[in-house]
Amino acid sequence: MSHLDNIPSTPGKYKPDKAFRFNSSAASSSLSKLTLYSTLFLSVLLIFLLLLYSPSSKPSLRRHLSTGSHRTPLSLSHKLIRKSARPRSTTGNTVLVTGAAGFVGTHVSLALKRRGDGVLGLDNFNHYYDPTLKRARQKILEKAWVFVVEGDINDKGLLEQLFDAVLFTHVMHLAAQAGVRYAMQNPGSYVHMSKSANLQRAIIWASSSSVYGLNSKVLFSEKDRTDQPASLYAATKKAGEEIAHTYNHIYGLSLTGLRFFTVYGPWGRLDMAYLFFTKDIMKGKTITVYESPDKGSVARDFTYIDDIVKGCLGALDTAKKSTGSGGKKRGPAQLRIFNLGNTSPVPVSTLVSILEKILKVKAKKKVVPLPRNGDVEFTHANITLAMMELGYKPATDLEEGLKKLVRWYLSFYSRSKKKSS
């Protein structure tokens, strides 16, 4: 076991149940934790990779292109890429979505495509949780004509090829990947890359409510202090926001960070409490419910995926162009940060009661003190700014959202069971 196994990558991080068929192996778990810790550092790496222009050798796209588990011939892949990225009309956007096979990435990609934007996905299908679910999401995307290139956002050659093939208007950066080691080994390359910056796209990227850390002022407003992260995960998110500021300031990149508040819903992440609670309650397994040190409830501003998607699209639609080119800032560029929450926190004990009601099963509960490992007691978003500037208006309460989640869960996993038997 690595020392990292004792540190939660994210508040309230679930330690996967080894018996569950979608759990990842121990090796991939360690790797993925490291991956999560450096999420935001990678955002920066991505920005510079996207800006990069150099006549270096370009590895073939071929090895990165796949549909489902099948490799696709190069000529066909180029066709798929162009078709996927082509907007329905000349006024549509052309968006590169990183982490497209992830939970939020899949929903955002589908929504963009549905309204007529061109979308190309990029995902490395890592093993943070079992990639079976990611492959299933990929199938849904393919049905909607969203093609997902299988590759890493650290792969400079691949990105060059994608940017050569498609003139993206925006990057929706939702991938959480490791870039921290690269940055530490080769910090000078950031400066070098920035000097040769070429065409810049507006970037919308995923931050997190965890940046508020030990902030006790409610509601959490974008103006509140975020210098007390409670976990390493939160610290990397915060670092990402600071780095975004620097590159906006120096190079004129248009950057919008979105602080997501505990996103839940169909196709959700298997490591999140609402999903493994659902699974365990159904199996009659005991779930662990945290309580605060004063025996009070731990609460979250659970936010339904469809509302988050609307916030993401609102951010994309109001994003202005970057002002930089050739590594030089031509004028001030847009730099924004928004809370995307439900602004209606619910105690975890209530989450469990709602699930019991929907599933018609009494949960076996073990109430334990909140681990002193980086989890926070509550979150509560002030969403005034997002409402004003993005037209964001969450519309789904937890009960309604959990009903949809359970409906999806039951149908997805009964289908998977049938297939495997």
Ligand SMILES: O=C(O)[C@H]1O[C@H](OP(=O)(O)OP(=O)(O)OC[C@H]2O[C@@H](n3ccc(=O)[nH]c3=O)[C@H](O)[C@@H]2O)[C@H](O)[C@@H](O)[C@@H]1O
């Ligand atoms: O808001 C966010 O930005 C964050 O939301 C979630 O983090 P968290 O809210 O902690 O979500 P869960 O891990 O699903 O926990 C939800 C609640 O259940 C509680 N919990 C978790 C696990 C458990 O076994 N028991 C339990 O009571 C946690 O304390 C928390 O209050 C995501 O996992 C993060 O990636 C994301 O950054």
